[in-house]
Amino acid sequence: MQRRALLAAALATPSLALPRLALAQPRWPDHSIRMIVAWPPGGGADTPARLAAPTMQRVLGQPIVIENRGGASGAIGQGVAAQAPADGHTVLADTSGIITNSLLVPNLGFDSEKAFTPVCKLVDSPLILVVRADDPARNLADLLERMRREDGKLPFASSGAGGGTYISVITLMQRAGVKATHVAYRGGAQSILGLVGGDAVFTFSTLPQAVPLVREGRLRALAVSTPQRLANLPDVPTVAEQGFPGYAYAEFLGFHVPAGTPAEPINRLWEATAEAMKQPEVLARLGQIGMLPAPLGPTAFQHFIAEHRAFLRARIADGSLRREE
Secondary structure, eight states: OHHHHHHHHHHHHHHHHHHHHHHOOOOSSOSOEEEEESSOTTSTTHHHHHHHHHHHHHHHTSOEEEEEOOOGGGHHHHHHHHTSOSSSSEEEEEOTHHHHHHHHOTTOSSOHHHHEEEEEEEEEEEEEEEEETTOSOOSHHHHHHHHHHHTTOSEEEESSTTSHHHHHHHHHHHHHTOOOEEEEOSSHHHHHHHHHTTSOSEEEEEHHHHHHHHHTTSEEEEEESSSSOBTTBTTSOBSGGGTOTTOOOEEEEEEEEETTOOHHHHHHHHHHHHHHTTOHHHHHHHHHHTOEEEEEOHHHHHHHHHHHHHHHHHHHHTTSSOOOO
């Protein structure tokens, strides 16, 4: 009887331990997080991501390794992130290019609507229309008149077809009934260099690249894309008040993860981002460079992306935007 009792106890012990083993799940994140910024360093996508990263690291308890994979209006970085495991350890930081590339570029290799799950939005980025300081255009009307005279030959720079700086120009030209020649660059900083170097005559740019050159007297600001004038550029009129009521466009930056990522990493990434966007030093720096904090959580950001995609599909349908051949 004693031997039988000991044998029964020995057999029972592993079975009691099994539920504890089954419940022991790896803590997320259990190693560093790879943040792929789909644009070059120093631009309107890179800067907010880098501002948010230190607080996110503290909240999540793991390092965030930022990797810039710019080019093709964000498509290179998007393609890299689309192939990553859906375990929450890869985050894509991207702008409107994550929507427009799949709509405008054939044979992209992935459909962003199916490849990614939106996590959260961080900021809105107002755009500023600039020319070189020695350009004869003193206002938007002057520039549009020159575009009419040159009948589509005037070159304009953007950070790539389908990006926010491209769509803002296309939308304005469609409303004004003018044309221009597109010169695409890998990112916003490169497009500004092209403008300064004389390879383009005008561009819409996010503020971090353009405003310092405006203040140095190397560029002239003709308009801002927001519905109201900006607090840090009070003397620059809006596009809307220069003959185009209702015109408004802002680029945005958001975080995305590969589709199929569990809910816990998505929610914790949002919590960490929201905490970062409360930090006084982050808000102060965003204010200095003219970016507007606009945090949206997963559900609200998913709705925002869906609405933006529907808007762009409508612009394709009415001919305002055209797919690449």
